[in-house]
Each structure stands twice: as structure tokens, then as C-alpha cells.
Amino acid sequence: MKLLSKSLFSERHRRLFALVRGNWLKLLLAMLFMLLMAGASSAIPFMIKPVVDDIFISKNATMLKVVPLAVILIYLVLGAAMYGQEYFLGWVGHDVIRQLRNSLYDKIQDLPISFFQAERTGTLMSRITNDVSIIKEMVSSAITGSIRDLFTIIGLTGVIFYRDWKSAIAALVVLPLAFYPIVRLGRRVRRVTTGTQEVRADLNSFLHETFAGNKIVKAFGMESYEKERFAAKTRKLFRLEMKAVKAKALSSPLMEFLGGVGVAFVIWYGGSKVIAGTSTPGTFFSFMGAVLMLYGPVKKLSKLNNTVQQGLAGVDRVFDILEQTSDIRDPACPVAIPGGPHRITFNDVYFQYDTKPILKGITLDVGPGDILALVGMSGGGKTSLVNLIPRFYDVTQGAILIDGIDIRAVAVSDLRQQIAIVTQDPILFNDTLRSNIAYGKPDATDAAIEAAARAAYAWDFIQKFPDKLGTNIGELGGRLSGGQKQRICIARALLKNAPILILDEATSSLDTESEALVQKALGNLMRGRTTFVIAHRLSTIGYAQRVVAIVDGEIVEQGTHEELLAAQGVYHKLYQMHFNGDDAV
Ligand SMILES: Nc1ncnc2c1ncn2[C@@H]1O[C@H](COP(=O)(O)OP(=O)(O)OP(=O)(O)O)[C@@H](O)[C@H]1O
Ligand SMILES: [Mg+2]
Numbered sequence: 105m106k107l108l109s110k111s112l113f114s115e116r117h118r119r120l121f122a123l124v125r126g127n128w129l130k131l132l133l134a135m136l137f138m139l140l141m142a143g144a145s146s147a148i149p150f151m152i153k154p155v156v157d158d159i160f161i162s163k164n165a166t167m168l169k170v171v172p173l174a175v176i177l178i179y180l181v182l183g184a185a186m187y188g189q190e191y192f193l194g195w196v197g198h199d200v201i202r203q204l205r206n207s208l209y210d211k212i213q214d215l216p217i218s219f220f221q222a223e224r225t226g227t228l229m230s231r232i233t234n235d236v237s238i239i240k241e242m243v244s245s246a247i248t249g250s251i252r253d254l255f256t257i258i259g260l261t262g263v264i265f266y267r268d269w270k271s272a273i274a275a276l277v278v279l280p281l282a283f284y285p286i287v288r289l290g291r292r293v294r295r296v297t298t299g300t301q302e303v304r305a306d307l308n309s310f311l312h313e314t315f316a317g318n319k320i321v322k323a324f325g326m327e328s329y330e331k332e333r334f335a336a337k338t339r340k341l342f343r344l345e346m347k348a349v350k351a352k353a354l355s356s357p358l359m360e361f362l363g364g365v366g367v368a369f370v371i372w373y374g375g376s377k378v379i380a381g382t383s384t385p386g387t388f389f390s391f392m393g394a395v396l397m398l399y400g401p402v403k404k405l406s407k408l409n410n411t412v413q414q415g416l417a418g419v420d421r422v423f424d425i426l427e428q429t430s431d432i433r434d435p436a437c438p439v440a441i442p443g444g445p446h447r448i449t450f451n452d453v454y455f456q457y458d459t460k461p462i463l464k465g466i467t468l469d470v471g472p473g474d475i476l477a478l479v480g481m482s483g484g485g486k487t488s489l490v491n492l493i494p495r496f497y498d499v500t501q502g503a504i505l506i507d508g509i510d511i512r513a514v515a516v517s518d519l520r521q522q523i524a525i526v527t528q529d530p531i532l533f534n535d536t537l538r539s540n541i542a543y544g545k546p547d548a549t550d551a552a553i554e555a556a557a558r559a560a561y562a563w564d565f566i567q568k569f570p571d572k573l574g575t576n577i578g579e580l581g582g583r584l585s586g587g588q589k590q591r592i593c594i595a596r597a598l599l600k601n602a603p604i605l606i607l608d609e610a611t612s613s614l615d616t617e618s619e620a621l622v623q624k625a626l627g628n629l630m631r632g633r634t635t636f637v638i639a640h641r642l643s644t645i646g647y648a649q650r651v652v653a654i655v656d657g658e659i660v661e662q663g664t665h666e667e668l669l670a671a672q673g674v675y676h677k678l679y680q681m682h683f684n685g686d687d688a689v
Contacts (some may be wrong), residue, residue, distance in 0.1 A: 117416075118425040123203050124243060126324035127196045132194035146259030147178045150394030153267070157386030189252060197244020204236050204361075208425060216432045217496045218457075224310025231425055232305050235418040238297070250408050251683055253401035257407035260401075263394040267387050271373055285358055286406045289351050294413035296348040302658020303341045310337060316579075352410050359406055363399045370395050377606040393555075432495050441522060444603025445472035446506050446634050448493065454501035455488060455657075461486050463657040467504075470650075475635040477648035479678055485657040486638045487528060490606045493636065494523050495523055524597035526609040526629070530589035532581030537566055538573040540581070541595045548599055560595035561629040562588065587622055588619035594625045605630060607637040644678075649674065 124131065151171060158167040210221075212228060264272040314321055314330050321330055362609040370392055375385040448470045455463040462485045470476045478486045491497055492504055495516055504511050511519055532540050541556060553573065557563040565588055569575040581589045597605065607626065623643045630637065630647055639645045645665055653661040653674045662672050668675035 106394050116419055119426075120204075120239070120243075120419055124196060124198045126203070127199055130192045130199075132193045134189050134196065136249055137185045137188035139255055140181060141189060141252055142255030142259045144178050144182035144185060145256050145397065146263050146370075147396070148175075149260065149390050149397055150263050151175060151324065153384075153386035154389040155386070155391050161385065163291060164460075186367050193244050197240045201236050201240040203458055204239060204422060205232050207234050208422060211426050211428065214430060215428055216430050219428065219489075220502070224309040226307075226312035227305040228425075230301075230305035230308040231421060234308075235301055235421045238418035239415050239422065242412050242418070244612065245411060249304075250405060252394065253404050253408070256401045257398060257405070260394045260398045264398070266392055267391040267394070268374070268377075268383065271370065271377075271391060274369065274373060286355055289355050289452055290409040290413040292351045293348055293410045294417050296344055297417035298415040299415060299419070300341060300344045300348060303337065303344060307334075307337050310334065328469070330485075335471055336409065338367065348414075352407070355406050355410065356403065359399075359403045363403075366395060367392075367401075372592045374495070402667075403646060421570075431514060434497060434515050434652070435513050435515075438518065439509050439513045441509065441514050441518055442507055444522065445632065446522065446603050447472050447508070448634055449505040449508070450489075450502070451505065452502040453499050453504060455485075455490065455492060455497065456500050457488075457497075461500075461657060464490075466657075466659060468482075468652065468659070470634055470636070472634055473632055474646045475630050475637060477637050477639040477645045478653045479645070479651060479675065480654035481678070484654045486654055487608055488657075489654065490636050490638065493604070493606060494520050494525065508663070522602050523604045523606060524600040524629075524633075525601040525606045526590075526593050526597050526608065530581065530586075530593045532577060532584070532589060532592060534575050534576070534579045536571075536576055537569070537592065540577060541573075541599055543596055545599055547563045552599060553595075556595040556599040559598050560591045560625040563590040565591075567596070590622050591625055594622070594629050600631055603633055605633040605635040607635060607644075609640045610639055653678070 140510060151174060154167055154171055158164040159171060208231060212232075261272070261276070264276075281527075310333070314334075320490065321327060374383065374391055375389045378385055378388050448468075450466045450468040453463055453466040454461060466489060467478070478489065479488055488497075492499055493511070496513060498512065506514070506519070506522070533543070537557075538550075539546075540552060541553050541562075545552075550573070554563065557566055557573075566572060566575075575583075577583050584592065607630070609626075623641070625646060626637075626648060635648075637644055637648065639648070639651075645651060649664070650662060651665055651668055652659055653668070655674055661668055661671065661675055663671070
């Protein structure tokens with residue numbers, strides 16, 4: 105019990121209770137019904153005495169009518185109270201779950217990209233589904249359930265004391281003895297639960313990955329390998345669940361035995377009093393009935409500790425996420441960004457993800473409306489460099505300026521409003537073509553969507569779908585071809601019509617026809633915008649005023665395509681390797 109009360113008062117649990125308290129009216133109603141239930145339950149053994157003494161022994165005819173009617177009434181009240189209690193408790197429990205899920209989702213959405221790279225998608229999903237569920241178990245069936253059981257215990261104990269207080273004291277001595285093992289077992293349940301929740305999360309991640317990447321599983325003939333891996337995980341979960349079952353199951357027989365001892369004592373002690381003539385059979389049976397009925401709620405209360413311990417393990421896992429803080433924050437007094445087009449300046453920028461420096465002293469200045477092409481070997485830091493502009497990550501040293509203002513001095517949303525991005529892999533959602541193109545601009549008119557789709561050279565293929573813009577493209581755009589996906593991403597960026605453009609060109613090669621279409625679409629997209637384009641194709645570089653070659657996080661060369669070719673350096677080498685014969689400017 106001490107363990108329980110100690111953990112109940114931490115900050116996390118206070119926050120959880122705040123959610124419960126928000127439903128105080130429903131909670132109050134539930135408690136009222138519980139009180140009714142407790143009262144009706146206690147009335148049942150109370151009625152045993154008139155049954156035995158007045159009906160059986162005194163043969164009182166009036167009582168023969170009154171008592172059955174009273175019993176019917178008691179059970180009616182009990183039934184109605186049970187329904188009301190279940191309903192309002194369910195309400196409170198499910199509402200807490202809903203609020204927790206929403207705050208978790210809101211929190212996760214607001215956390216920076218680095219968070220998503222550290223956590224696995226399936227694991228995060230598990231926090232919102234599994235962990236929150238065990239908290240609900242705790243809240244609705246336990247915290248509130250305990251009130252009912254507690255009231256019932258109080259009512260029944262009242263009956264016991266009213267009937268024979270001396271025997272009552274003796275019978276209740278065994279109860280505290282039960283608590284020690286219950287608390288011990290509860291602690292064990294909590295520890296095991298943390299383990300099972302971790303394995304469940306891992307299972308979720310695994311499912312997410314192997315279902316989403318099922319094409320590769322099949323292509324490499326890894327079905328049986330994945331089946332074996334999955335079986336190993338469920339085996340591990342099974343073992344842990346069995347540990348919890350063992351700990352939970354142990355508390356029941358323990359309670360059974362202690363209950364049995366109590367009943368045996370009552371029979372011996374109460375029975376001897378009836379034989380001696382100091383008590384009536386009615387008192388004895390009423391007392392005995394209450395003791396037997398007491399046993400149920402006491403057992404529930406002991407199980408409750410297990411449910412609470414399980415729930416607390418969930419609370420820890422949920423609040424671990426809720427208490428995360430984002431390093432990418434708005435300044436206290438954000439500066440407004442003037443109207444575009446914008447100048448972007450990198451001032452001696454250093455950046456690292458962990459300990460290894462990725463960018464080392466990048467200094468760059470891209471004038472309003474200029475197009476800058478970034479080239480370099482794979483892993484050189486190009487994507488990392490452009491990711492700093494919308495503050496997906498913050499620089500480790502130095503600064504990035506937009507029109508002379510440090511990007512950390514403006515509101516993040518304001519900054520991102522200025523930027524349209526086409527990422528290296530096309531990322532689309534399971535929705536219609538219309539919603540995907542209008543992502544970020546939900547109020548865009550069909551005419552605007554069409555114009556963007558036309559400029560992205562996507563309109564022709566959209567027209568070929570039976571549902572046109574209303575076509576659902578499947579999870580991650582799975583029903584579109586590679587080139588079609590890219591063009592939808594370009595249309596999306598076009599519709600956003602932001603003054604800064606970040607273009608991470610896909611390395612995958614397309615057939616010449618869609619390649620040409622994508623190139624034309626990119627040309628439309630870059631026009632008039634301050635553009636950072638990571639170029640893998642010569643035709644893209646052709647649009648740029650300036651080319652910057654990045655090797656190992658440093659700028660090694662910059663100039664026009666012709667100047668760099670003439671310099672016979674890194675760019676020339678890249679050109680020989682990648683672009684030659686591939687493409688024409
Ligand atoms: N989230 C991350 N955490 C830690 N290291 C990372 C992370 N993302 C990238 N890196 C490392 O940073 C370096 C630069 O990666 P980056 O993606 O910027 O290269 P790139 O120039 O865009 O390459 P490519 O042309 O292949 O796209 C690589 O060595 C990579 O391993
Ligand atoms: Mg890259």
C-alpha cells in the first residue's frame with residue numbers, strides 16, 4: 105500500500121488524475137451509483153437475520169410477505185446502480201484514453217525530425233494504442249472500481265459489526281496479513297508489464313516494417329526468415345505474459361486460503377455462541393453471509409493492485425513521450441520575415457547529428473530568386489545541409505540567415521511557410537490525388553490544383569484515371585509509378601507557391617520520357633524562387649546560376665558549370681562519372 109500511495113503522488117500521476125478530474129460530474133454520478141450498489145449489496149446479508157429469526161423460527165406471516173418484497177427491491181436497486189456505474193465509469197475511462205491519445209499524438213507531431221529518427225514508427229504507434237489501453241484498464245476498472253469495492257467492504261463490515269462486534273474484530277484480524285504478499289506480487293506485475301509492453305512495441309515495429317516492406321521480403325525470398333523472427337518475438341512475449349499470469353494468479357489462492365481461515369473461525373466461534381444461547385441463528389447466518397460476501401470485494405481489491413501496477417507501467421511509457429521537449433523552438437519574440445523572394449545566407453555553418461561532424465564551415469550566399477545546385481559524392485552532406493534551412497535540425501555552430509535575419513529568430517511555422525520542399529524520396533499519403541496535391545493548402549480551388557498539376561506535367565496521367573483528381577493513390581502513393589509520384593510531389597510544391605524551394609533530386613533513374621517530363625516540371629517549379637537543388641542530373645544543373653561541390657561536409661569548389669569543368673577538379677570528376685553521355689544541358 106505504501107508503494108502504491110508513494111507512486112500515486114508523482115507529477116505524472118497528478119497529470120493523469122487531472123484528466124480524470126476533468127470528468128468530475130460523470131465521476132460523481134458513477135460514485136453515487138457505486139454507493140447505491142454498496143448499500144444494496146450490504147442489505148442482502150442484513151436481510152438474512154429476519155429470514156432466519158422471524159420467518160423460520162418465529163413463523164411471522166407478515167414478515168413472509170415483507171422480506172421477499174424487500175429482496176426484490178434490493179435487487180432492482182442493485183441492477184439499476186450496476187448499470188449506471190458501468191456506464192459512467194466507462195465514460196470516464198474512455199474519455200481519459202481519448203485525451204491521452206490526443207495529447208500523445210499532438211506531442212509526437214510537434215517533436216523534431218531527430219526524434220522520429222531515434223524511435224521506430226511501430227514503437228510509437230504502440231504507445232498510442234497498447235500503452236494507453238492499459239492505462240484505461242487502470243482508470244476505469246481499477247481506480248474507480250476500488251471506490252465501489254471499498255464502499256461495499258465498508259457496508260458489509262458495518263453489518264458484521266452491527267451483528268456481533270466482538271466476533272467481527274476477531275474475523276478481521278486476518279485481513280492485514282493478506283496485504284504484504286499482495287503488494288509484493290503487485291511490484292512484480294509492474295516490472296513484468298514494463299517488459300511485455302516493450303516487447304509489444306517491438307512486435308508492432310516489426311509488423312509495420314515487414315508489411316510495408318513486403319515487396320522486398322518476397323523478392324529476396326525471406327518469408328520463412330521473417331516468420332521465424334516473428335515466432336521468436338511472440339515466444340518472448342508469451343514467456344513474459346506467463347510471468348505476469350503467474351504473479352497475478354498467486355494472489356488469488358492466497359486470498360482463498362485466508363478467506364477460508366476466516367470462515368472456519370466464524371463457524372467455530374459464532375457456532376459456539378449459538379449453542380451457548382448467547383446468539384441467535386439469524387445473527388449467526390447474517391454475520392456469516394456478510395463475511396462470505398466480503399470476500400469477493402476484498403479479492404477484487406487485491407487484484408486491483410495488479411491492474412494499477414500494470415497501468416502505472418503504461419503511465420511511465422506514455423509520459424516518457426509526453427515529457428519530451430523539442431530543441432527546435434520558437435523564439436520568445438519572433439521577428440517577421442519580409443515578403444519574398446528571399447536571400448539565404450550560410451555563415452560558417454557547422455553541423456553534426458551526434459559526435460561526428462557532418463558539415464564543417466559552410467559559407468554560402470544565394471541571392472533572391474537564384475538557383476544554386478549542390479553536387480557531390482553520396483554521403484557528403486548535401487541533404488543534411490538543406491535540412492537546416494527549414495530547421496529540421498539546428499546548426500551546431502554558425503548561423504543561417506533569411507534576408508539577414510537568423511532563422512532561429514523567426515517563428516518556425518512562419519519560416520516553413522516560406523519553403524516548399526521536394527524530397528529525395530517522394531512521400532505521399534493514402535488519400536486522393538486532389539488532397540495530396542493540395543496538402544498544406546486545403547482551401548485550394550480545383551482550378552489552382554489543375555494549374556499546378558499541368559505545370560508539373562501530371563495533368564495528362566491524372567486525366568487517365570477513372571476518378572481523375574478523386575482517385576485514391578494507396579498507401580504512400582503505392583498505386584502510382586515512380587515518375588508519377590515525383591510529379592505529384594512537384595505539383596504539391598508548386599501549389600504551395602513558396603518563395604524558397606528545396607529540391608533533393610531523386611537518384612533513381614526514370615525512363616527517358618518521364619525523365620523529360622519531370623525535368624520540365626522542375627524547370628517550372630524553380631522559376632523565380634530562391635532554390636537549393638541537389639542535382640544528380642546535368643539537365644537540372646543547367647538551370648542553376650551557380651554550382652557548389654560538397655565533399656565531406658566542406659565546399660571544395662564553386663562556379664558555373666563551365667568554370668568548374670574547366671577547373672578539372674572534383675566537379676569534372678563527378679561529371680565524368682555520373683553525367684557524361686547521360687544527359688545534355
Ligand atoms: N539522421 C542521421 N543521423 C546520423 N547520421 C546521419 C543522419 N542522416 C545522415 N547521416 C550521415 O550524414 C552524412 C551525410 O548524409 P547526407 O544525407 O547529408 O548525404 P548526401 O550528400 O545527401 O548523400 P546522397 O547524395 O547519397 O543523398 C552521412 O555520412 C550519413 O551517414
Ligand atoms: Mg541526400
